[in-house]
Amino acid sequence: MTTPFTSSVIYLDYCATTPTDIRVLEAMLPYFARDFGNAASQHHFGRIAGEAVELARSQVSGLLKCLPSDVVWTSGATESNNLAIKGVARSVEIPRPHLITQATEHKAVLDPFSSLHNEGFEVTVLDVDSRGRIEPENVRRAIRPNTVLVSVMTANNETGTIFPIKEIARVCEESGVVFHTDASQAVGKIPFDVGNGNIDLASLSGHKLYAPKGIGALIVRKSKKLRRLNPLIDGGGHERGMRSGTLNVPAIVGFGKACEIVAKELFLERPRVEALRNNFEALLMVRLSDVRINGDTSHRLPNVSNLAFLGIDAEGLMIALDRVAASTGSACTASLLEPSHVLRAMNLPEEQQFASARFSFGRQTTVGEVEEAVDEIVRTVNTLRNLSSTSVAQSSP
Numbered sequence: 001m002t003t004p005f006t007s008s009v010i011y012l013d014y015c016a017t018t019p020t021d022i023r024v025l026e027a028m029l030p031y032f033a034r035d036f037g038n039a040a041s042q043h044h045f046g047r048i049a050g051e052a053v054e055l056a057r058s059q060v061s062g063l064l065k066c067l068p069s070d071v072v073w074t075s076g077a078t079e080s081n082n083l084a085i086k087g088v089a090r091s092v093e094i095p096r097p098h099l100i101t102q103a104t105e106h107k108a109v110l111d112p113f114s115s116l117h118n119e120g121f122e123v124t125v126l127d128v129d130s131r132g133r134i135e136p137e138n139v140r141r142a143i144r145p146n147t148v149l150v151s152v153m154t155a156n157n158e159t160g161t162i163f164p165i166k167e168i169a170r171v172c173e174e175s176g177v178v179f180h181t182d183a184s185q186a187v188g189k190i191p192f193d194v195g196n197g198n199i200d201l202a203s204l205s206g207h208k209l210y211a212p213k214g215i216g217a218l219i220v221r222k223s224k225k226l227r228r229l230n231p232l233i234d235g236g237g238h239e240r241g242m243r244s245g246t247l248n249v250p251a252i253v254g255f256g257k258a259c260e261i262v263a264k265e266l267f268l269e270r271p272r273v274e275a276l277r278n279n280f281e282a283l284l285m286v287r288l289s290d291v292r293i294n295g296d297t298s299h300r301l302p303n304v305s306n307l308a309f310l311g312i313d314a315e316g317l318m319i320a321l322d323r324v325a326a327s328t329g330s331a332c333t334a335s336l337l338e339p340s341h342v343l344r345a346m347n348l349p350e351e352q353q354f355a356s357a358r359f360s361f362g363r364q365t366t367v368g369e370v371e372e373a374v375d376e377i378v379r380t381v382n383t384l385r386n387l388s389s390t391s392v393a394q395s396s397p
Helices: 022-028 044-064 077-089 107-118 136-142 165-175 249-287 314-320 341-345 350-354 367-395
Strands: 071-074 098-102 122-126 147-151 178-182 201-205 216-220 291-293 304-309 356-360
Touching (some): 022 249, 044 249, 071 077, 077 107, 077 147, 077 178, 077 201, 077 216, 107 122, 122 136, 136 165, 165 178, 249 367, 314 356, 314 367, 341 350, 350 356
Parallel strands (some): 098 122, 098 147, 147 178
Antiparallel strands (some): 291 304, 304 356
């Protein structure tokens, strides 16, 4: 058993957050009350905390194949994205710097770009195709002499679509442009090698890989392109001046332990979860008509299934599913009663956008849970479709 939680509800929303692994929790516990020192202090307690922080830094860098000194602690991927994007943009000294991103990014990327646009920066948001992908050549064509940053996510948080970031990063390298990727959904699900990919900046989030919420990292690799990163937070000069503030030692220890576990177990966990996801989709396709898979099925995270159940409203489905926890899209925007901006950017038919839900699988998901979830979804979709057809029939003249 790797987590302390049990529930009668089947949890299929691992893209939103993951339970803290019990091994991660056990690693964290001493740093709350026994080894509680401030990692910046020079005395005995501070040195113990500082050593734990540096071990965690090496655990994260070991998973990502970068230097420990490349790891900058943050509160999560949202802060990491803001630090990377605004930090690069505000550090350059040319008139109206140009920034590039793409339309299905998480709001934690799109909103900083919008904020910078309001400050006077030039911004290009590239369109995606019907699979939710962009091609490296699209990025190459968008780069201008004043382009200073390209930000493209490693994998989409709603559809699981994986982007060709190695190729995109190579385009940026050839053009002398800094490349940033939000890798928060990809790390822990697929191999992610910062050192072999021309990636300058990468954002991570602990709670996406069985560490606690409120901890993340920005990987900042030293290069001629990236000479300076303006901080968002001043005061104390922690993290080489890029992120001031007393370090959250217990959470950092947990993040490091979570990365160590992923490094050891990913090669077994990835095919297991992918088999669960594929079986889930196959069973639903056999038992239900008019089901569509959204995204690129050839380049997709192994744990994500974004499905459209035509003829029903996905919000209604989420409410009606008593024993299955899933979502209609990003947890950060799921409360908005409108189609996902990701599916809209893919130009899917409006009916398909409104009928789409995301199911995501993880370390605790079992074969039995998948089969039970399919039973519940089939029963609920059929009920909602019958209600919808009855309502239409009664309203007809």
